[in-house]
Amino acid sequence: MKKINIFLGGYINYTNAQNLNCRAIADHLNKEKFDVFTLKAHFGDNTSLKINTFTCKIPFRFTRHLGFLWGILHCDIAYLPKHSDTPFWVLKLAKLLNKPIFTTIEGIETIQRLISSYNSVDKIICRFKYFNNIYAITDRIINNNKYITLESNPLLLGVNTSDFTRVQRNQLDSICFVGHLSKKKRVYEFITLAKLYPNLQFKIVGEGPEQQNLQSNPLLNVTFLGKLNHKEMDAVLCGSDLLFLPSKSEGFPKVILEAASAGVPSVVYDSYGASDWIDNRKNGFVVSVFNQVEELVNELLENPTLLQEVSSNTQELARRFDWRNIINDWEKVIVNLYNGK
16 A cells, blocks of 8 residues: 655644644654655754654745745645645645645634734635645634634644653642743733742743743742753653643643643633533633632642542543544544545
């Protein structure tokens, strides 16, 4: 049987959600069935996988076009998740060469942000018409879609559970936040929580435009760790007992799965469909308002058994979304596109 050539349109050596997903897909696809082609950025790390890569060198604005051209010419199927970075001519060329392409929508606000960037609903609708299949990563995104045609079932993203050291949590001493330090992520709520519990340690992982404001009035129990690599991230999660994500607008935060892989339960808001994958008080915590976060922390301090039980149950959550299991669905999508289904 001929191998299917799949082009993954991300830069697998540079940290970004879509890039990391492409790297994971490239790593887990069955190499006896698929030949993988993907991109690297000259400013990324020295990541090496046994796959076909094109390094986009200086000047990057020009060579990224060469990289996408290389990918489309070599592939049978292309996965193009980077909507703003992928040049429009790439979509047209794929159509001209009869190369099926598919993509994923990873947030409820993704389309709205693209519309704001291009200042036109019609341009976005036109752009997405070139894709053979468009998948959302959650049911909530499918149900909230207004402008483009999505597949009826989500195409889930996964986590490399083996990248994280699993530790059973016994009592609440440390809470962490991981993400972009922006107003949208509502990190100020994390700081507010830290003020309420001076005897607990709070760790913030990430960078962003709000970092200076957040650090303007330093607290002794809050540590800003900046941007971390996988090894450093594993160490932070090993030393944390709870993950709190104050954002009320997300797709499917991958860090929830990373935390679960390390045995850390997450506290998230219910406004973006977290209940679809988190069973409240079983493998994580889903709240509606900030007061419920405070009540939960009080309960966990008074009743460590609850934290212990939920920490233990995160293992099944992580296992369910392990890329080694999730990749089967991705392979079916690629094969079906290749066969014209």
